[in-house]
Amino acid sequence: MDKESRFEMIRTITAVLIATIIAFIIILFVSDKPISTIKYFVIGPLLKSRYMGNVIEQAIPLIFSGVATAILFQTGLFNLGAEGIYYFSGLLAAIVGIKLSLPGFIHPVVAIIVGGAAGAAVMVIIGFFKAKWNASELVISLMFNSILYGIGLYILNHYFKEVNTTSLQSVKMQDTVLLDKIVPGTRIHSGLIIALLVVLVIHLFMYRTKWGYALRMTGFNKEFANYSGINATKAIIIASLVAGGVAGIGGSVEIIGMYDRFKWAALPGLGFDGALIAMLAKNKPSNVIFSALFLAYIRIGADLMARMTNVPAEMVGIMQGLIILLISGRKFMEGYRNRMLLKGVKSNG
Numbered sequence: 001m002d003k004e005s006r007f008e009m010i011r012t013i014t015a016v017l018i019a020t021i022i023a024f025i026i027i028l029f030v031s032d033k034p035i036s037t038i039k040y041f042v043i044g045p046l047l048k049s050r051y052m053g054n055v056i057e058q059a060i061p062l063i064f065s066g067v068a069t070a071i072l073f074q075t076g077l078f079n080l081g082a083e084g085i086y087y088f089s090g091l092l093a094a095i096v097g098i099k100l101s102l103p104g105f106i107h108p109v110v111a112i113i114v115g116g117a118a119g120a121a122v123m124v125i126i127g128f129f130k131a132k133w134n135a136s137e138l139v140i141s142l143m144f145n146s147i148l149y150g151i152g153l154y155i156l157n158h159y160f161k162e163v164n165t166t167s168l169q170s171v172k173m174q175d176t177v178l179l180d181k182i183v184p185g186t187r188i189h190s191g192l193i194i195a196l197l198v199v200l201v202i203h204l205f206m207y208r209t210k211w212g213y214a215l216r217m218t219g220f221n222k223e224f225a226n227y228s229g230i231n232a233t234k235a236i237i238i239a240s241l242v243a244g245g246v247a248g249i250g251g252s253v254e255i256i257g258m259y260d261r262f263k264w265a266a267l268p269g270l271g272f273d274g275a276l277i278a279m280l281a282k283n284k285p286s287n288v289i290f291s292a293l294f295l296a297y298i299r300i301g302a303d304l305m306a307r308m309t310n311v312p313a314e315m316v317g318i319m320q321g322l323i324i325l326l327i328s329g330r331k332f333m334e335g336y337r338n339r340m341l342l343k344g345v346k347s348n349g
Contacts, residue, residue, distance in 0.1 A: 064250025119248020
């Protein structure tokens with residue numbers, strides 16, 4: 001590991017530790033039993049296998065979201081369009097599960113392919129506008145989130161809504177489309193295997209193919225990439241296509257893996273979580289697994305803390321905000337970085 005990578009790892013760990021310490025200080029002021037509250041938050045998910053199952057269940061969609069966002073960030077695109085894609089692709093996967101009658105193995109594959117293709121199609125539109133006319137991908141992606149949510153809500157409400165309930169949810173999907181549970185006593189499903197395979201494929205794509213190199217060089221310096229013979233416009237479109245496909249697969253897997261019908265009445269927030277996970281992973285797909293597990297762990301810990309004590313689970317939101325604030329701050333620990341690099345130069349000299 002080179003010095004720059006080591007510094008980034010130290011910087012990320014420090015940001016997490018600072019956010020955690022501040023959270024503990026807040027707990028000390030607001031909790032009647034701070035020690036017990038901190039115990040539930042820190043080691044609560046380890047107390048029962050069911051709780052650890054909840055951590056892994058919650059980490060599965062976060063892995064897809066983190067990988068999709070990491071691809072975009074590595075290409076220099078601040079694109080948050082995975083949020084709307086998660087919702088819309090999940091709805092399309094549910095529709096496949098409702099309308100089509102297919103054999104057990106084929107049915108979920110078709111649902112995932114449909115969701116992934118829809119995600120890729122939407123994201124490539126955003127990438128095209130960025131590549132061709134240098135339009136702000138952040139603005140366009142946020143706009144598409146609202147558009148996809150509105151269209152999805154209309155389709156759900158007018159064509160697939162369960163009429164015998166007051167809640168907004170679809171009619172039941174066919175059992176053949178649902179992913180198998182792979183760990184007894186939990187809801188961990190075969191989507192975990194798909195998520196790990198996606199991480200492996202994207203890692204190989206980004207670091208073992210010429211297009212992955214083109215994407216990374218475009219993100220590092222677009223002008224230099226063009227000067228070196230890399231088609232940066234094409235690289236942006238390919239990054240958008242791949243990231244959209246990953247997000248679409250993630251939305252599809254989450255719906256057919258965790259539910260028997262489509263139940264999202266609002267955007268799930270999973271796309272926005274991808275930004276935090278990608279930051280924690282330093283935009284490396286292989287690191288996304290650990291970042292997703294960390295975020296899922298503290299969220300389950302916060303839920304247990306809220307159930308057992310008088311401290312609300314929103315404490316995790318404070319931690320997330322602090323982590324993003326510190327990691328995104330370019331000046332955070334800059335002095336330590338400079339001393340580290342200077343020490344390396346002196347020792348080499």
